[in-house]
Amino acid sequence: MAVGTMPAKTRSVQRTKWLKLQVYRYVVFALAGIFFLVPLGAMFEFSTRGNAGQRTLEYWRSIPDYPDLTTAIIASLQLALITSLAMLVLLVPTMVWVRLKLPRLTRIVEFICLLPLTIPAIVLVVGLFPMYLWLGTNVSDSILTLAFAYVVLVLPYCYRTLHAGLGAIDVKTLSEAARSLGASWFDVMWRVIVPNISNAILNATLLSVALVLGEYTIANNLLYNNLQVELVHLGRDNAGVSIAVAAAALLFAFVLLIAITFVGSRRRRLHPESEGITGLGVGPVQGSAG
Amino acid sequence: MTTAGSPAVTTNVGRPFLGGRRFSLDWVGAVPFFVYVVIFLMLPSGIVAIGAFFDANNAFTLENFVHLNRSYVLKATIDTTIVSLITAVLGAIFGALLAYAIVTGNPDGVLRRMAVSASGVLAQFGGVTLAFAFIASIGPAGFVYLFAKSHGFDYYKDSLWLFEIPGLDLVYLYFQIPLMVLVFLPALDGIKPQWREATESLGGNSWHYWRHVAGPLLFPAFLGGVLLLFANSFSAYATVNALINQSQPMLAQQIAGALSSEVGAFEPGFAKAIAIEMIVIVTGVTILYTVLQRRTARWL
Numbered sequence: 063m064a065v066g067t068m069p070a071k072t073r074s075v076q077r078t079k080w081l082k083l084q085v086y087r088y089v090v091f092a093l094a095g096i097f098f099l100v101p102l103g104a105m106f107e108f109s110t111r112g113n114a115g116q117r118t119l120e121y122w123r124s125i126p127d128y129p130d131l132t133t134a135i136i137a138s139l140q141l142a143l144i145t146s147l148a149m150l151v152l153l154v155p156t157m158v159w160v161r162l163k164l165p166r167l168t169r170i171v172e173f174i175c176l177l178p179l180t181i182p183a184i185v186l187v188v189g190l191f192p193m194y195l196w197l198g199t200n201v202s203d204s205i206l207t208l209a210f211a212y213v214v215l216v217l218p219y220c221y222r223t224l225h226a227g228l229g230a231i232d233v234k235t236l237s238e239a240a241r242s243l244g245a246s247w248f249d250v251m252w253r254v255i256v257p258n259i260s261n262a263i264l265n266a267t268l269l270s271v272a273l274v275l276g277e278y279t280i281a282n283n284l285l286y287n288n289l290q291v292e293l294v295h296l297g298r299d300n301a302g303v304s305i306a307v308a309a310a311a312l313l314f315a316f317v318l319l320i321a322i323t324f325v326g327s328r329r330r331r332l333h334p335e336s337e338g339i340t341g342l343g344v345g346p347v348q349g350s351a352g
Numbered sequence: 353m354t355t356a357g358s359p360a361v362t363t364n365v366g367r368p369f370l371g372g373r374r375f376s377l378d379w380v381g382a383v384p385f386f387v388y389v390v391i392f393l394m395l396p397s398g399i400v401a402i403g404a405f406f407d408a409n410n411a412f413t414l415e416n417f418v419h420l421n422r423s424y425v426l427k428a429t430i431d432t433t434i435v436s437l438i439t440a441v442l443g444a445i446f447g448a449l450l451a452y453a454i455v456t457g458n459p460d461g462v463l464r465r466m467a468v469s470a471s472g473v474l475a476q477f478g479g480v481t482l483a484f485a486f487i488a489s490i491g492p493a494g495f496v497y498l499f500a501k502s503h504g505f506d507y508y509k510d511s512l513w514l515f516e517i518p519g520l521d522l523v524y525l526y527f528q529i530p531l532m533v534l535v536f537l538p539a540l541d542g543i544k545p546q547w548r549e550a551t552e553s554l555g556g557n558s559w560h561y562w563r564h565v566a567g568p569l570l571f572p573a574f575l576g577g578v579l580l581l582f583a584n585s586f587s588a589y590a591t592v593n594a595l596i597n598q599s600q601p602m603l604a605q606q607i608a609g610a611l612s613s614e615v616g617a618f619e620p621g622f623a624k625a626i627a628i629e630m631i632v633i634v635t636g637v638t639i640l641y642t643v644l645q646r647r648t649a650r651w652l
């Protein structure tokens with residue numbers, strides 16, 4: 063008799079447990095949602111606030127009236143472009159070449175590429191400082207020289223992304239096939255490898271752009287006015303405009319990162335083995351916020 | 353006809369031998385990469401590591417390290433350690449709770465995928481924008497504060513703590529919690545439901561399960577997360593500099609201060625010594641983290 067009542071009792075115990083768990087989950091998600099979304103939403107609220115409590119786009123509209131700000135925005139966009147290109151030119155051929163011809167170097171290249179994760183940007187700046195003093199007096203004091211340092215900064219993220227992309231294709235067979243059909247090494251790279259890892263290349267580029275647009279530490283301490291440095295300057299005089307620009311830059315970066323997730327998940331469906339192609343949170347997780 | 357099928361012919365043609373080994377120029381392809389990282393990664397690291405032991409006249413000295421016991425550097429070191437500890441422990445606890453809420457849902461569900469993507473983005477989200485986001489929300493002109501104040505809760509009555517160290521603790525949690533979610537999710541995924549069933553069939557309740565089974569298994573991963581979060585906030589600079597610019601409470605700001613000629617003396621050697629102090633602490637913590645990660649990997 064007792065045996066017959068047991069399942070019903072355990073079922074109700076299970077049911078209470080399940081309910082408790084669901085309550086816990088939704089409370090946690092609600093609190094996390096508030097903590098993470100309110101500050102982001104507040105930037106838009108703050109930057110659209112009028113004097114008399116009405117909503118206005120005045121701050122957003124007056125962005126072009128600040129010449130220092132527009133100069134800084136243009137400089138940061140140029141830096142993003144140069145950094146991405148330089149990173150691709152440096153990294154893609156090297157990684158392919160190491161896979162094909164120098165497999166013994168795989169570990170050391172990986173180690174070097176991930177090294178910047180363990181060196182805080184503020185420490186790197188101390189070493190870069192005398193180098194940029196020399197660069198400034200002997201070569202060029204253009205803000206665009208920052209791209210040299212930024213390539214190092216984006217190296218770990220781009221390495222992981224490209225590594226995942228190259229891992230999903232058979233580099234050796236593809237290049238041997240192309241070579242045996244008479245292709246030059248340039249053709250192999252440009253017309254065989256690159257089209258096959260186009261998603262990884264796109265992801266690496268978008269990541270670089272997002273990172274460069276958000277960079278503050280190096281530019282500030284090498285005394286260059288990039289977007290973020292200028293935002294801090296401007297924030298002291300006109301918080302509304304600088305928060306509007308920060309919100310705009312953030313939106314831009316979010317669109318880029320959503321594009322990565324979108325491309326990444328589409329690719330994952332095609333190649334299940336290339337999981338985690340975004341480079342964010344792949345391999346040894348490491349934060350570099352702050 | 354006689355040469356057909358002889359592999360020796362195809363492999364040896366046109367290849368010069370040097371002492372029986374093929375002399376290869378393949379390494380040339382890797383030269384641009386190595387030259388670049390030597391100049392822009394190794395050289396600056398070397399400048400810090402070696403430069404810390406030299407004074408302005410390029411003479412060997414340990415003076416730079418002696419200066420580390422200046423009262424304001426000691427204070428910055430202690431304050432940075434405390435902030436890192438608080439945000440690491442709180443970030444790890446909240447991150448673990450959030451990760452548990454994520455992991456108990458559908459493993460292929462939209463919610464989980466969104467939460468993981470968002471964590472990936474938010475863990476990298478720091479600096480000026482983050483400081484602005486908190487100023488715009490809970491700052492003295494933010495809508496949260498205005499709302500609270502109009503309802504009789506003036507949380508800045510005693511001090512404007514957002515622009516002091518307590519504010520830093522709160523703001524850092526914004527990227528620490530998502531980072532913990534990313535680190536802790538794989539460990540939670542490794543917990544098998546069979547272990548819980550085994551505990552229950554042996555007569556154990558939820559407390560027994562957490563105290564004797566899941567807890568001990570997850571603890572190394574949790575501790576590892578704390579260490580990673582500690583290193584993460586210890587080396588943060590942009591966020592604090594955008595938030596607190598009147599004083600320089602954090603060690604990273606002291607490095608910047610010693611580099612900058614605006615604030616008193618320009619002391620590049622001293623900046624390098626503080627940088628080495630930071631590297632030693634951060635690297636030590638990161639190595640411990642790696643050890644703990646390996647320990648976790650043994651079971652989960």
